[in-house]
Amino acid sequence: MYIAFEDISEHSHAVDVCIIGAGAAGISMAVTLAERGHRVLLCEGGDADYSERSQECYRGEVVGDPYIPLYGARLRYLGGSTNHWGGICRPLDRYDFTAKSAASETAWPIGRDALSPYYRAAASVLDLAPTPADQPITDSGLKRIYFSLGHPTRLKEKYATTLSESNTLECCLTANLVALESQNGKVTGAIFKNYQGDYRKVQARYFVLACGGIENSRLLLWCNQQLNGQLIPQADTLGHYWMEHPHATVGQALIFEPAALGLDEDYNVFLSPTAQSISSRQILNCGLRLHRMNAEATQELIDELADQAPSWRDDCVSGRPRDG
Numbered sequence: 001m002y003i004a005f006e007d008i009s010e011h012s013h014a015v016d017v018c019i020i021g022a023g024a025a026g027i028s029m030a031v032t033l034a035e036r037g038h039r040v041l042l043c044e045g046g047d048a049d050y051s052e053r054s055q056e057c058y059r060g061e062v063v064g065d066p067y068i069p070l071y072g073a074r075l076r077y078l079g080g081s082t083n084h085w086g087g088i089c090r091p092l093d094r095y096d097f098t099a100k101s102a103a104s105e106t107a108w109p110i111g112r113d114a115l116s117p118y119y120r121a122a123a124s125v126l127d128l129a130p131t132p133a134d135q136p137i138t139d140s141g142l143k144r145i146y147f148s149l150g151h152p153t154r155l156k157e158k159y160a161t162t163l164s165e166s167n168t169l170e171c172c173l174t175a176n177l178v179a180l181e182s183q184n185g186k187v188t189g190a191i192f193k194n195y196q197g198d199y200r201k202v203q204a205r206y207f208v209l210a211c212g213g214i215e216n217s218r219l220l221l222w223c224n225q226q227l228n229g230q231l232i233p234q235a236d237t238l239g240h241y242w243m244e245h246p247h248a249t250v251g252q253a254l255i256f257e258p259a260a261l262g263l264d265e266d267y268n269v270f271l272s273p274t275a276q277s278i279s280s281r282q283i284l285n286c287g288l289r290l291h292r293m294n295a296e297a298t299q300e301l302i303d304e305l306a307d308q309a310p311s312w313r314d315d316c317v318s319g320r321p322r323d324g
């Protein structure tokens with residue numbers, strides 16, 4: 001059930017878990033814990049729908065490596081960035097967790113087996129379709145990989161009834177975390193502020209920060225600074241291991257026989273280096289994607305190539321690919 005910002009303090013004494021952030025992680029955790037009988041308070045800084053006043057909180061300056069503007073990369077309202085994600089998923093590869101020859105610091109403190117028991121539950125939450133097994137491509141150092149490409153699930157819509165009617169889950173909107181209280185290394189309270197400048201304090205047995213990779217680190221750094229380092233005494237690694245998917249266009253090609261490459265009806269194929277190739281070449285894991293160009297882009301490429309080799313145009317027309 002939803003409660004007003006003004007009422008959260010009155011209920012906080014009975015809260016088992018306070019979850020901060022109602023995106024993919026926050027909503028799924030809140031629903032699961034509530035179904036198991038725990039009293040949960042889910043606090044979301046944004047509104048029920050998109051609003052400029054909430055999205056403005058994501059404006060910031062990007063320094064260092066190029067990255068898309070924070071304001072456009074994430075959504076700050078109920079459901080979080082599940083409101084615009086594309087639904088493309090696949091499990092991490094086992095060797096993603098290990099140290100690579102090219103960068104020994106890439107080793108994780110956990111292995112794939114630590115996550116494996118939870119993949120089935122995560123797939124159920126996100127309504128992911130099963131993916132075929134990877135297919136090594138002989139003598140190439142590459143394997144063909146697959147993603148779940150189904151219709152993206154919007155958690156705000158999927159769990160609308162639970163959020164509205166649950167007796168053990170309370171959801172409060174426009175509750176923006178501004179400070180944490182700590183004692184002996186344990187979070188004992190969280191202070192929230194709404195857009196009218198009102199403050200409310202929540203006390204709970206446990207607190208979960210579920211605001212996403214960037215925002216979690218930012219909030220923890222800020223709260224730790226406010227507490228003079230008492231919240232996280234060794235905070236040097238905060239934000240240092242955030243992951244992203246850098247993209248680069250390698251080139252374009254005209255393909256006359258797409259079936260010979262095993263392309264599906266959309267001409268999409270996803271490739272990745274094998275573990276042996278990563279080790280021998282001393283590279284990191286990556287993905288290579290071959291996407292179908294639209295008709296306009298295909299014609300532009302044909303015209304560009306024809307300008308360089310005019311006699312090739314006739315050959316291209318006679319055996320012209322449907323798309324590039």
